[in-house]
Amino acid sequence: MLNLDGIWEFAWTKDVTETPNYDSFAAVPGCFDAEGLRFNQRGVGWYRRKISVSAAKNSLKIGASGLHTVVFLDGRKLNESYLAWSPLTTVFTADPGEHELVIRIDNFILDHPLFMDRYDFYGFGGVFDHVTLEEVMEPEIRTLEILPLDHTTGEILLRIETAAPLLKIAFDGGAEQIFENTRELRLKVPDFQVWSPEHPFLHTVRVNERTVEFGIRTLDWSGPRLKLNGQEIKLLGVNRHESHPEFGPATPESLIVSDLLRIKQAGLNFIRGSHYTQR
Incomplete structure (x- = not known):
């Protein structure tokens, strides 16, 4: 498995019809609207890099991204997802050698049940989690x-x-x-x-x-109380957003560990991930 995290070429456009000019760079994972000149801006982020494959069949996994993600290889559309914060796996065939990989992401609020114009949290745009590439063994x-x-x-x-x-x-x-x-x-x-x-x-x-x-x-709720591994347990917990004022949902592992330690030190044993898949 090859980890594709790091610094990618980056372009910013106002809509998907504009031709991207890759005159900048962006970190993966990272949110393009979390800070700087694009803070809270709606638009399209284009992430580009070269990849090399040696097998005919490969799998590209984006751990999480949003709000709307499209994957291209050598200009050919491979996959698309409106499921923000969710993993996106793209299995593709390609000749051995070097290829151009582009991940296009926009954070537009659409007239769609998944994209209401008023969230109770901000809908960031970007690659929220790790990106990996691996060969697909047959049969998989x-x-x-x-x-x-x-x-x-x-x-x-x-x-x-x-x-x-x-x-x-x-x-x-x-x-x-x-x-x-x-x-x-x-x-x-x-x-x-x-x-x-x-x-x-x-x-x-x-x-x-x-x-x-x-x-x-094992969990059991056959009686009046919830049991974990045969013992009664009382859930004491918190609601947690995977969101940070500097990083958005592309939270560094060090901050995730810090949150977990604080929750443990407070004597709590339960986390409700609000309201989406968390890392």
Whole structure:
């Protein structure tokens, strides 16, 4: 996997019909309207850079962006999304070698249910999260779902969507297990640790080329009280916006960690992400 974060060529236009003139630079992740001359300005940000691919099939992932994102490769439109703050994955084919990648983002408020003219927060424009590029292995793992079943035994359920005839599965970098023609598996995680607010331990599972983090915990509300891992728990928390006066939703990891530490130091155990996917 190649991380494409860093300084990209940048152009600013008033609308999408203007030809971009890449006479500036911008940081990725970053918001183009968070500060400086474009503070609170509505318009179009064009991010451009060169990429090199060696495989015929590749996957470009934008962790989050908004408000309206369009992806181009060598001038060819590959993908488009109006789902701000959400991941955007673009699988594409290209000849091996160097190509021009452009991510066009506008922050216009449209006559659309997702873009009302009055938010209870400001709708920033830009690339909010990391951008990565990786080769797509064939046949690929299309979806990988992990459901913890028993916090006392470490048993989990894996649901896998793929055309691969063989699955190579490994937990936490350990030994591989090989399974044939399987789309659902019940497995026990070796040397498992239970997840809780006091001990938020995450395991990893790798299925062929896909790796996912997960926590082993169970929730139950069959009685009058919510139970986590069989024990009653009272949720004490806060509403949190992924927004900052200097960075918008492209918040540096250091500030995210600072928020989490403050929440923990206040004796809280719950965060409501208001009102969108957060990093």
